[in-house]
Amino acid sequence: MRFTSNIGFLLLAIYLILVGLVSIIPSLAIPGIVLGIIALISGIFILIGR
Numbered sequence: 146m147r148f149t150s151n152i153g154f155l156l157l158a159i160y161l162i163l164v165g166l167v168s169i170i171p172s173l174a175i176p177g178i179v180l181g182i183i184a185l186i187s188g189i190f191i192l193i194g195r
Contacts, residue, residue, distance in 0.1 A: 153190030160184050 160183045167173055167180075 151190075153187050153192075153194075156183055156187030156190060160187055 160180065163175055163180060163183070167175055
């Protein structure tokens, strides 16, 4: 299995998995600030091309 070398897309994938888990399992408590930070960092990395 080959993982992407682009950290922005890797963080985006982690963010989407976490959002999906939170919506499926409501008792899974991940603070919104954590999800927001991951989304912000992944967006910045995608924009700068890393």
